[in-house]
Every structure is written in structure tokens, then in C-alpha cells.
Amino acid sequence: MTRSVIILFLLIVLSCKKDKWNDRNRIDDPALKKDLLQMISSNPDLSLFNTYLVKTGYDKVIASSKTFTVWAPTNKALQGIAPSIINDTAQLKRLIANHIANQSYLTTMPSPAIRIRTLNGKNITFTSTQIDEEHIISADQYTANGILHVVDGVLLPKMNAWEYLNSVDGLQQTFLQSLKYTGIDTTIAEQIGVDPQTGRPIYKPGTGLVELNRFLQRTDISNEDSLLTYVILKDNAYTDEKSKLVQYFTDTTAALTDTTTQWNVVKDLVFNGVYDADNLPAVLYSVKDSVKFHLDRTAIVSVQKVSNGIVYVMDHIDYELDSKIKPVIIEGERFYDLKDRTKASSVRTRINPLTHLLFRDIYIANHGINAFWINYKTVVNSVKYKVYWVAVNDFQTGTFPMRVAFKDPAVTGFPYKTVELNNYSEVYLGDYTTDHYGLLNLYLVGNSVTTNGLNTLVLDYIKLVPILN
Known part of the structure; x- marks a missing residue:
């Protein structure tokens, strides 16, 4: 056999093996030929969700070449949504966006849970069987541009702790709102020069103005990426705390005394981590100043799960005074x-x-x-x-x-x-x-x-x- 014939024979053998290897690894799942929108629109039980995708423009988003995960509620789940949400374009967009996240997330990934940022900026909690409190009834459906999960409930966007506080009238909310002021965000302000004396930038007057809050600058309970427990005091408990603390914050004027006392009531009501009401630790240390609290579950009036943790509305709090009025x-x-x-x-x-x-x-x-x-x-x-x-x-x-x-x-x-x-x-x-x-x-x-x-x-x-x- 000539050398050229041998080489030709080897090439034919290798080519056949390569074709068999490719055949072995070829995935013929028809679902992989459909994008997320096509998968959803082909499922009759997701027709209502598909309608809302189109209505909000998110149909075009999940049909793009980017990778997404979608938790799609069934028609039965969506029938319970209030008409006020359905008929409000902004609210409906926030709702639908809460069911979509960038990247692919499979139920094999949580161990035991992961928090995922949705397209509306909120975080949802994903486990092997649930998304937030809703059950996954059909998991890990592969598509050409991501993963589809079908769920038996609607993922209503939760307020964060700051948003919830401001939905509840009371003395605590009123005081914290009084800490607002207008500041400058240098990332959006227009720079027009540099101060030759200090070397600091000079900004065009009126540009970069934003609303800030002194409490949030100290402890940002609006941060969607935090996990916290926050206490809101009923007015009677708030007044009790003011009366307890005022003797230690007596200032040169009545107005200063009142402001300083209220600040020292509200500044220590945030705790790192999420604590279930039935399993509150014997001791909780407040963020920043480590005031030593003993929260009594019988003093909890109501519980609100929020997008960045949990909020307790309470009619009494107890803490060790020497951890607040420190040496x-x-x-x-x-x-x-x-x-x-x-x-x-x-x-x-x-x-x-x-x-x-x-x-x-x-x-x-x-x-x-x-x-x-x-x-x-x-x-x-x-x-x-x-x-x-x-x-x-x-x-x-x-x-x-x-x-x-x-x-x-x-x-x-x-x-x-x-x-x-x-x-x-x-x-x-x-x-x-x-x-x-x-x-x-x-x-x-x-x-x-x-x-x-x-x-x-x-x-x-x-x-x-x-x-x-």
C-alpha cells in the first residue's frame, strides 16, 4: 500500500470517528430551538402571563439574545391579581419584571437558598422548590436563551424596610422624614471648573441636586442587597422611649433636646440578619452602636416581610441602658x-x-x-x-x-x-x-x-x- 493511500485511509477513519462523536454529543431537544418567549407563548397555561409580557414590553426583552431566567405564574395564579395593578402600566411593569432575572438559575444551584436580583431591582429568594413563598411546579425548562420555571403563585414586589416604614403613619415615620435634606450627587452634577485654592471641583449651581436623608446615610434600610431586621415602634412605645431617654440628652434648648432624644430612640432599631418571630435570639445587637436588645415576641403587634428582610411593629422594646448610654x-x-x-x-x-x-x-x-x-x-x-x-x-x-x-x-x-x-x-x-x-x-x-x-x-x-x- 502506497504512502498516499495509507494517509487517505487514516483521514477517512478519523472523519468517521469525528462524525460519530458529534452525533453522540448532539442535543436534539426541540425546546432548545425556542427562546423564552416562544416557550411561554406555546404553553396554554401561561397565556395570561404572555399577555402581560406583551402589554409591558417584556416580550421583546426575553426574546433577545441575552440569557434570562423566568418564573412564570399560571393563569390560575394571575387571576387573583387586583385590577388596580393590571390597569396601571407602571405597577404591572414592576410586577412582571419581578418574575425575570438576568442569567440562568437552575433548582440545583441553591444551597439551601440564594437571593436573585430581578429586572425591577428587587431581590427574590430562590430554593430548590420555591421562589419566595411560591412553589415551583415545573422546573428547569431549558430554552435557547435561558431557563423557564412555572410557579403556582405571583411574585408580588415587596417593599423594602424604608418603603414599608413610609407606608405606616406614626411618630417614628414623621421624625425620620424630618431628616431629609437636599444634597449634591457629584456623579451627576455638571463640573464647570476647579477651585485653585483647594483643588476641589466646582459644579454648576442647580445641577446634581438629590434628596438625601441623614438616617439612611448612617444605616441604609432601603438597600435592597442588605438583610436586616427592623423595628417600628407604635406611638405609645415611641413616646415611652422618649420619656426614658430625655434626661440623658438634655440640650441647651427644648428643640435640640427633642431632636437629639428622638434620634437616639430611632438610630438603634436596626439589626443585621433576618430573625423569625418564633425564634428571636435572647440578645440582639443593634447595627453601628451594638446596643444590647432583648426583643419580646409578645410585644410584636404585626410582622411584615420586606424585600431586604423583616419588619416588626412593636408596642414595647427592652434593652440594656448601659449599652446605649455608654462610658x-x-x-x-x-x-x-x-x-x-x-x-x-x-x-x-x-x-x-x-x-x-x-x-x-x-x-x-x-x-x-x-x-x-x-x-x-x-x-x-x-x-x-x-x-x-x-x-x-x-x-x-x-x-x-x-x-x-x-x-x-x-x-x-x-x-x-x-x-x-x-x-x-x-x-x-x-x-x-x-x-x-x-x-x-x-x-x-x-x-x-x-x-x-x-x-x-x-x-x-x-x-x-x-x-x-
Whole structure:
């Protein structure tokens, strides 16, 4: 056999094998020749859903070359939809879009559940048998451009926690709405120049204006991608909380007192995660400030599942007051001002032999100034505090006195107290009652002599511990 005949024979054999391999892997499922719209329109039990797809324009969307997953409700399921939704184009579009998601999702994917963003921006929960609370009766139908599931119910778009709050009238909703203001979104504002002094962009007046809310900027309960538990207080419970807290947030005017008190009622009613009413943990810690709550299920008036979690309307809440009105710790090295800024200060890093933990303190010595002071500013509640310091004298053989003064370093405040040698413990200095909520000027004052070694200042921290009723 000639070489050319052998080569020709091998090519024929390989070609036959390739054809058999292709035949083996060829998928002849007719469904794969249909797109999602064609699959839906060919199913008589989905005719009503198909009608609404056409009415809202989503028929063209799911007939495109992109990949989608559709959870299509049966005709029976859709018959229960209120006419007010069907006859409102915007509401109907939101409804239909809530049944469609980008990409392909099979029932084998959840383990045990996944949250999926639909075309209307809401998230729905997908398991191997359900989508949100609706059952999948025909799953994983492949099409040319995605996956079709048939469901026995309608996926009504849920409000998020913020939307639900604003659908419920009450003192809490009224106060949170009062925190709205107009700000600038620099991503949509028109830039017209740059400030030569600061280098910051200059924007055209009137552009980029958006409505913002101070509460949402702190804790965004409108975020569709979050999972949270949120508490709305009935008016009687809201009023009770204001009455409980007002003594700790008394400000310089009645208006400021009221605003600050209400803020401290509402800011801690958000919890990370979703907690079922029948299985509430013994302790829940609020977002941001970790206030320690004990939510009583018997105080729950109503429950609302929302697109980003769950909302409880409650007529009573219980929390540990000392986790809301917290001690204030003023770190020595984080001062605001010095009596004489030309004088050198040192920050030391030490190990506390009692706790075996690192700590940092400020150390000022050999300054030669009578009653040298270090100024601190801190936010305090309107309450009586027990005051402590940790001041470690491990650098000289002799002791020296210091004192703490409030508002004015020349005012006595607490009497001088000797800083003993090698004392790493908290030392009680006395009680101090603040006259209003807000910023407090506090001073660490050195000995009223100019003698080096006797007018040294050293401080790890000052602690203010509130005395609560």
C-alpha cells in the first residue's frame, strides 16, 4: 500500500470517528430551538402571563439574545391579581419584571437558598422548590436563551424596610422624614471648573441636586442587597422611649433636646440578619452602636416581610441602658490642644503588666510651666459620671500631682491627686455632673509649680462612667 493511500485511509477513519462523536454529543431537544418567549407563548397555561409580557414590553426583552431566567405564574395564579395593578402600566411593569432575572438559575444551584436580583431591582429568594413563598411546579425548562420555571403563585414586589416604614403613619415615620435634606450627587452634577485654592471641583449651581436623608446615610434600610431586621415602634412605645431617654440628652434648648432624644430612640432599631418571630435570639445587637436588645415576641403587634428582610411593629422594646448610654474613654495621646504648643510631648507604647496588653500614653515633662494643661474635647450625656484615670508613673523615682478640670483649666474641678509609682490600675477621681448633652471641654492640669519632676503630666486614659437610674 502506497504512502498516499495509507494517509487517505487514516483521514477517512478519523472523519468517521469525528462524525460519530458529534452525533453522540448532539442535543436534539426541540425546546432548545425556542427562546423564552416562544416557550411561554406555546404553553396554554401561561397565556395570561404572555399577555402581560406583551402589554409591558417584556416580550421583546426575553426574546433577545441575552440569557434570562423566568418564573412564570399560571393563569390560575394571575387571576387573583387586583385590577388596580393590571390597569396601571407602571405597577404591572414592576410586577412582571419581578418574575425575570438576568442569567440562568437552575433548582440545583441553591444551597439551601440564594437571593436573585430581578429586572425591577428587587431581590427574590430562590430554593430548590420555591421562589419566595411560591412553589415551583415545573422546573428547569431549558430554552435557547435561558431557563423557564412555572410557579403556582405571583411574585408580588415587596417593599423594602424604608418603603414599608413610609407606608405606616406614626411618630417614628414623621421624625425620620424630618431628616431629609437636599444634597449634591457629584456623579451627576455638571463640573464647570476647579477651585485653585483647594483643588476641589466646582459644579454648576442647580445641577446634581438629590434628596438625601441623614438616617439612611448612617444605616441604609432601603438597600435592597442588605438583610436586616427592623423595628417600628407604635406611638405609645415611641413616646415611652422618649420619656426614658430625655434626661440623658438634655440640650441647651427644648428643640435640640427633642431632636437629639428622638434620634437616639430611632438610630438603634436596626439589626443585621433576618430573625423569625418564633425564634428571636435572647440578645440582639443593634447595627453601628451594638446596643444590647432583648426583643419580646409578645410585644410584636404585626410582622411584615420586606424585600431586604423583616419588619416588626412593636408596642414595647427592652434593652440594656448601659449599652446605649455608654462610658466615655478619652485617650491621653488624642488631645485637642496644649497650654504651650512649643513644648515637646511624647507618646509612649507600653505593656500593662496587669492585662499584658499594649497601651499608649502621653508624657510631657521638663516644660517649666506652672499648671501646664492638656485639653481634650469629648461628647457626653447629661448625666452624673464617675471619673477615673490611668496614669502610669514608671519613669521617675518621685511622685507628682495632677488634676482634672472641666470647661476651664483655671477652675478647680477635682483636687490634685498624686500619681503613684508603677500603678497601672484605674484610679477613681470623683463624680462630675454634666449640665447638658454635647461637647465637653476637659483638661488634665499639671502641678502649679515650675519645678521639673514635680509638674510632669502623663496619661493613658480618662474614663467617664455614667451613673444610670
